[in-house]
Amino acid sequence: MDSTLALASEGYAWLPDRWRAHTGPIVRTRLMGQRAVALRGVEAVRFFYDERHVRRRGALPEPVVATLFGHGGVQGLDGEAHRERKALLMRVAASPEGVEALAEQFALAWEEAVPGWREQDTIVLFDEAGVVLTRAVTRWAGVPVAGQEVRPLAADLLAMVDGFATAGPRHWRARRARKEREAWLAGLVADVRRGSAPVPEDSGLARIAWHRDADGSLLPADTAAVEVLNVLRPTVAVAWYAAFAAHALHRWPAHRERLADADHAYAFADEVRRFYPFAPFVAGRAATDLTWEGEHIPAGTLLLLDLYGQNHDAEVWGDPYTFRPDRFRHGDIAPDVLVPQGGGDAATGHRCPGEDATRALIAALAARLAGLSYTVPQQDLAIPLGHIPTRPRSGMVLAVE
Numbered sequence: 001m002d003s004t005l006a007l008a009s010e011g012y013a014w015l016p017d018r019w020r021a022h023t024g025p026i027v028r029t030r031l032m033g034q035r036a037v038a039l040r041g042v043e044a045v046r047f048f049y050d051e052r053h054v055r056r057r058g059a060l061p062e063p064v065v066a067t068l069f070g071h072g073g074v075q076g077l078d079g080e081a082h083r084e085r086k087a088l089l090m091r092v093a094a095s096p097e098g099v100e101a102l103a104e105q106f107a108l109a110w111e112e113a114v115p116g117w118r119e120q121d122t123i124v125l126f127d128e129a130g131v132v133l134t135r136a137v138t139r140w141a142g143v144p145v146a147g148q149e150v151r152p153l154a155a156d157l158l159a160m161v162d163g164f165a166t167a168g169p170r171h172w173r174a175r176r177a178r179k180e181r182e183a184w185l186a187g188l189v190a191d192v193r194r195g196s197a198p199v200p201e202d203s204g205l206a207r208i209a210w211h212r213d214a215d216g217s218l219l220p221a222d223t224a225a226v227e228v229l230n231v232l233r234p235t236v237a238v239a240w241y242a243a244f245a246a247h248a249l250h251r252w253p254a255h256r257e258r259l260a261d262a263d264h265a266y267a268f269a270d271e272v273r274r275f276y277p278f279a280p281f282v283a284g285r286a287a288t289d290l291t292w293e294g295e296h297i298p299a300g301t302l303l304l305l306d307l308y309g310q311n312h313d314a315e316v317w318g319d320p321y322t323f324r325p326d327r328f329r330h331g332d333i334a335p336d337v338l339v340p341q342g343g344g345d346a347a348t349g350h351r352c353p354g355e356d357a358t359r360a361l362i363a364a365l366a367a368r369l370a371g372l373s374y375t376v377p378q379q380d381l382a383i384p385l386g387h388i389p390t391r392p393r394s395g396m397v398l399a400v401e
């Protein structure tokens with residue numbers, strides 16, 4: 001039976017429910033009319049991220065490409081073409097100096113925003129964090145955005161993520177946002193190349209605009225725009241984690257005072273990434289006929305790696321439904337164990353290049369939230385698992401004092 005509708009209605013519970021109803025190392029299902037196999041576990045992460053086993057080309061459904069990822073971007077590349085493009089994104093997003101500079105821009109943008117929050121009765125933290133993150137990442141990446149343009153840009157970047165896995169108005173809003181923002185950024189890339197947009201040479205925007213692919217040519221301007229969005233959009237998506245961090249501090253306020261300690265702030269960030277649902281799974285296609293734990297998987301099968309399931313696997317975590325940052329304070333957690341942003345090696349595989357940036361931003365944000373004086377009025381704090389991506393329904397309404 002095709003599970004597309006079940007996925008749409010059950011959301012994060014869809015794969016876990018299939019595992020519960022099933023014994024064996026894989027779940028066989030159908031998605032969008034195609035044969036699909038789900039894998040999970042630390043060994044499955046290694047299997048999935050071995051590029052001899054899985055390719056990405058043709059694995060991503062059109063509604064996801066048209067909203068979340070864009071055409072021609074790094075997510076759909078394989079082999080040498082992927083490594084080449086990924087090296088660019090690692091240089092832009094993953095250098096320690098770059099991550100530190102982004103966290104500094106975040107801190108500045110946060111301080112600029114707080115006085116305005118105090119003037120309002122309440123704010124929705126999800127929306128405001130989106131604005132702060134947009135201001136920070138555009139300054140950091142060298143993308144010129146006038147002050148009054150920051151809020152509409154934040155709304156568009158959030159919409160691209162919000163609408164990728166759904167039908168109806170949220171989806172059409174996401175498509176429109178991507179189309180318009182790609183056109184704007186392609187124009188900006190052309191301006192940078194003409195020398196008519198003065199941007200710092202070492203900025204993310206300039207690096208992407210001047211990047212030469214494996215064959216020595218500049219990226220088509222629309223592909224460069226997709227890659228600029230691949231830096232802006234997921235950075236602003238840290239707004240989901242802002243809402244989750246505020247939710248965690250509200251439910252477990254004892255963490256508040258410990259967040260002044262930077263090590264605890266990072267452990268808190270990792271536990272937010274593990275505990276709260278964001279990316280449910282990643283998808284690829286069997287590059288050839290495969291055998292996994294004795295199960296035959298024909299070439300071309302859609303493969304799903306269950307990230308959410310692994311981050312909540314009792315065999316891995318012991319008490320997965322307890323929010324306990326201290327689990328990250330003692331002993332090393334291997335990179336293929338905590339997988340909210342994918343597994344494997346970010347430099348050579350498809351793992352997220354923005355993991356360090358995400359951790360630094362959540363840690364900075366959580367520490368600032370803990371130092372902010374606010375109350376949490378009555379509101380709907382439920383986090384519906386049927387909704388991908390999900391968040392506290394209210395977006396975390398705060399009355400900042």
Ligand code: HEM
Nearest residue numbers: 074075093230231234235237238279282341342350352354
């Ligand atoms: C909100 C926090 C974030 C989450 C939950 C997240 C999650 C993910 C996931 C699940 C993947 C897919 C891994 C795979 O396909 O195997 C991914 C890939 C990617 N992420 Fe992130 N990410 C986040 C933040 C960031 C940031 C801050 C950046 C850049 C500044 C970034 C840039 C990318 C790019 C370019 C890819 C594609 C990598 C490739 O295909 O090789 N992400 N992310």
